[in-house]
Amino acid sequence: MKIEEVFSSKPRMKILRLVARLGALNVSDIARRINLNYSTTNEHLKLLEAEGILQQRVYGRIRMYRFNGRSNKAIAVQNLIEVWEQVNKQ
Amino acid sequence: MSHQSVFKDEAKLDINYVPHRLPHRGKEHRLLMEFFNFLLRFPERMTQRVIITGDVGTGKTALAQRFGADITVKANKQGINFRYVHINCREYRGKLFLILQHALAVFRPTFPRRGYSAEELLRTLVQVLDEEKAYIILTLDEFDAFIEQEGSEAVYKLTRLQEMRSGKPQRISLISILRDLKSTESLGASARSTLQRNLISLERYQKDQLTDILNDRVAMAFEPSTVQEEVVDLISELAVSESGNARFAIELLWRAGKYADAGDMDDVTPECVRKAVSSIIPTVRRSELASLGLHEKLFLLGVARFFKESQSAYASLSEVERAYAVVCEEFGEQPRSHTQLWKYAQLLSALGILKTEVATKAKRGRSTCVSLPSIPAYELEKELSAAVKRR
Numbered sequence: 001m002k003i004e005e006v007f008s009s010k011p012r013m014k015i016l017r018l019v020a021r022l023g024a025l026n027v028s029d030i031a032r033r034i035n036l037n038y039s040t041t042n043e044h045l046k047l048l049e050a051e052g053i054l055q056q057r058v059y060g061r062i063r064m065y066r067f068n069g070r071s072n073k074a075i076a077v078q079n080l081i082e083v084w085e086q087v088n089k090q
Numbered sequence: 091m092s093h094q095s096v097f098k099d100e101a102k103l104d105i106n107y108v109p110h111r112l113p114h115r116g117k118e119h120r121l122l123m124e125f126f127n128f129l130l131r132f133p134e135r136m137t138q139r140v141i142i143t144g145d146v147g148t149g150k151t152a153l154a155q156r157f158g159a160d161i162t163v164k165a166n167k168q169g170i171n172f173r174y175v176h177i178n179c180r181e182y183r184g185k186l187f188l189i190l191q192h193a194l195a196v197f198r199p200t201f202p203r204r205g206y207s208a209e210e211l212l213r214t215l216v217q218v219l220d221e222e223k224a225y226i227i228l229t230l231d232e233f234d235a236f237i238e239q240e241g242s243e244a245v246y247k248l249t250r251l252q253e254m255r256s257g258k259p260q261r262i263s264l265i266s267i268l269r270d271l272k273s274t275e276s277l278g279a280s281a282r283s284t285l286q287r288n289l290i291s292l293e294r295y296q297k298d299q300l301t302d303i304l305n306d307r308v309a310m311a312f313e314p315s316t317v318q319e320e321v322v323d324l325i326s327e328l329a330v331s332e333s334g335n336a337r338f339a340i341e342l343l344w345r346a347g348k349y350a351d352a353g354d355m356d357d358v359t360p361e362c363v364r365k366a367v368s369s370i371i372p373t374v375r376r377s378e379l380a381s382l383g384l385h386e387k388l389f390l391l392g393v394a395r396f397f398k399e400s401q402s403a404y405a406s407l408s409e410v411e412r413a414y415a416v417v418c419e420e421f422g423e424q425p426r427s428h429t430q431l432w433k434y435a436q437l438l439s440a441l442g443i444l445k446t447e448v449a450t451k452a453k454r455g456r457s458t459c460v461s462l463p464s465i466p467a468y469e470l471e472k473e474l475s476a477a478v479k480r481r
Binding site: 022023024025026028029057059060061062064 | 199
């Protein structure tokens with residue numbers, strides 16, 4: 001997928017900011033925090049996972065998403081968000 | 091102009107403060123280091139289980155926390171991902187799933203809080219530790235509350251965890267803290283044997299030991315030359331009669347300092363200590379009362395009111411139950427059942443607030459008698475009424 005397609009979605013950007021801020025989160029928690037329904041949130045998460053930005057971990061009945069520590073894309077996105085938020089704070 | 095305080099840093103007298111040096115507990119600290127030495131050399135190869143016992147104010151919690159902080163620094167310096175997790179079981183009502191939830195939150199603060207059994211949480215905790223290549227010492231303080239609530243099976247689950255995953259790195263070591271081993275008698279033989287591998291018993295402090303502890307705290311918490319020598323001596327003496335309770339001694343020192351400040355005095359005098367001691371409830375700490383649940387407080391308030399009115403030294407559980415029902419009515423609460431009250435009486439007895447005895451002279455069966463041996467009923471009533479009204 002092209003970069004503009006990944007980043008053109010507001011919910012996806014909200015998800016990335018949220019995960020950057022809080023670390024690992026489960027699907028319904030993400031959905032609740034960004035005010036979106038479960039299935040749409042799930043689709044966005046799957047897309048971000050397919051792009052190698054997020055990774056999911058399964059703990060028994062629960063799936064939690066976090067940044068994929070092994071992916072350069074994920075590291076770059078995390079850095080971008082961090083710098084962005086820092087500059088905005090100043 | 092306001093008078094200068096005698097305190098330099100009163101936080102050093104806080105119940106949660108753990109000093110860098112624990113006078114007269116060096117031997118036990120070294121012993122703990124020996125028990126857990128493997129964590130610094132080959133952490134994945136084994137785990138350890140240690141029990142610390144001792145009366146109130148013998149330094150059980152402080153010893154474990156000091157050790158936890160020290161070994162964390164050592165392990166992290168060697169690049170080992172190690173965490174020390176200290177949990178007071180009574181704060182979590184002795185429930186395994188709440189305790190595990192707390193331990194898991196150290197690594198995954200956003201893990202959902204609802205809907206997971208203790209087994210699932212234990213599995214998840216181990217999985218997370220595997221992912222992070224981390225090791226923990228889980229210290230279960232007031233372990234009696236855990237045994238009382240969960241019994242043998244949960245203890246067994248915790249202690250034999252590794253056997254279910256043989257060949258994999260070992261992750262969770264355990265320190266259990268309790269007053270004495272009496273409460274472990276209710277456990278099954280196998281749970282007890284795995285738990286009691288290493289035992290550290292803390293003796294009550296003697297007067298000179300309490301003096302050393304107090305002198306350390308005086309140096310940390312007070313301005314120079316504001317605490318007279320005889321003040322420390324008097325407090326040590328009083329604390330010895332409170333079964334060598336260092337926590338009591340430190341609280342008394344703090345309170346005496348407060349009286350000095352309130353009287354605009356330049357230093358803490360024996361008179362400040364006398365005032366402090368008359369304001370303090372002997373044996374029972376306010377923090378212990380504060381940790382009780384609402385109905386435990388209401389029940390105890392019923393007991394206090396009964397003994398305030400009555401001249402007798404003992405009350406039957408049904409007499410106390412009637413007093414408790416009146417208290418419940420006063421505070422608009424639905425009274426708990428007789429069995430529940432019996433449980434409260436046992437809990438309060440374990441905490442040393444009440445004394446329960448089984449009277450066999452009753453017409454039939456066995457009935458429980460309650461007494462309030464060491465706390466003035468009116469002091470207790472005052473304290474509890476205020477606490478319940480504050481809720």
